[in-house]
Amino acid sequence: MLKYLQKTFALLLTVVLLSTLLMACDTVTTAESETATASSTAAYSSLPVAYTDKELSASPAKLPPLPYDNTALSKAIDAETMKLHHDAHHAAYVNNLNDALKNFQNLQKRSVESLLRDLNSVPEDIRTKVRNNGGGHLNHTMFWQIMSPEGGGEPTGELAQEINTTFGSFDQFKQQFNQAGASRFGSGWVWLVRNPQGQLQITTTANQDNPIMEGSYPIMGNDVWEHAYYLRYRNRRGEYLNNWWNVVNWPEINKRSQLSLKQS
Numbered sequence: 279m280l281k282y283l284q285k286t287f288a289l290l291l292t293v294v295l296l297s298t299l300l301m302a303c304d305t306v307t308t309a310e311s312e313t314a315t316a317s318s319t320a321a322y323s324s325l326p327v328a329y330t331d332k333e334l335s336a337s338p339a340k341l342p343p344l345p346y347d348n349t350a351l352s353k354a355i356d357a358e359t360m361k362l363h364h365d366a367h368h369a370a371y372v373n374n375l376n377d378a379l380k381n382f383q384n385l386q387k388r389s390v391e392s393l394l395r396d397l398n399s400v401p402e403d404i405r406t407k408v409r410n411n412g413g414g415h416l417n418h419t420m421f422w423q424i425m426s427p428e429g430g431g432e433p434t435g436e437l438a439q440e441i442n443t444t445f446g447s448f449d450q451f452k453q454q455f456n457q458a459g460a461s462r463f464g465s466g467w468v469w470l471v472r473n474p475q476g477q478l479q480i481t482t483t484a485n486q487d488n489p490i491m492e493g494s495y496p497i498m499g500n501d502v503w504e505h506a507y508y509l510r511y512r513n514r515r516g517e518y519l520n521n522w523w524n525v526v527n528w529p530e531i532n533k534r535s536q537l538s539l540k541q542s
């Protein structure tokens with residue numbers, strides 16, 4: 279009888295222990311998936327992209343002036359390219375965006391970031407025009423700011439450490455960024471983004487798409503459309519990508535990285 283009681287007690291104890299263990303595992307798994315889902319959907323949803331302190335207005339969209347002279351970035355980009363790129367290409371994105379939104383006062387009240395984050399809320403007949411030209415306006419507005427005549431060198435502080443941890447070293451980061459930019463088929467952009475999980479990542483987008491359309495925050499990006507380099511570099515996109523580091527504005531990029539950390 280005593281043996282029977284001992285066996286039953288041991289069996290009960292095993293069942294209780296196993297149930298407790300299974301419940302604990304389930305709690306951990308549920309908590310982790312909820313956190314991951316929350317960070318993917320909520321990440322960067324209210325962060326400005328065009329500037330670090332304000333979103334890009336579409337009522338009406340306006341061409342921002344270049345923050346320097348056309349000749350100022352000649353270490354990487356010639357004056358004629360700068361002039362055409364800003365005064366003709368960027369201006370066209372602005373004009374076309376205004377044209378797309380001209381009959382939609384409710385959409386004009388929203389920022390360009392908000393339109394691109396939720397393209398399904400834009401009527402289908404103007405959606406592609408808003409995507410291409412809103413994206414073009416947003417991407418180029420950021421692009422002019424993340425370059426500077428005093429640019430070049432290497433990042434400092436927290437971003438420098440994070441680049442080293444993520445990519446191995448600054449040189450390896452540059453190499454991977456250039457490789458991604460060179461491999462982007464046709465027209466598009468190469469980016470350093472903070473992804474929805476809060477990690478640094480190199481990505482590319484086609485045409486004028488921006489990483490916010492996929493829930494990532496663009497910390498920096500280089501334009502690899504031929505209009506960005508063809509006059510000086512012809513078909514040598516790799517040479518343009520290499521020289522571009524001479525005008526990269528690290529203080530501004532650091533600011534963008536800090537901003538993205540606040541909401542990752």
Ligand SMILES: [Fe+2]
Pocket residue numbers: 363367418501503505506
């Ligand atoms: Fe461009």
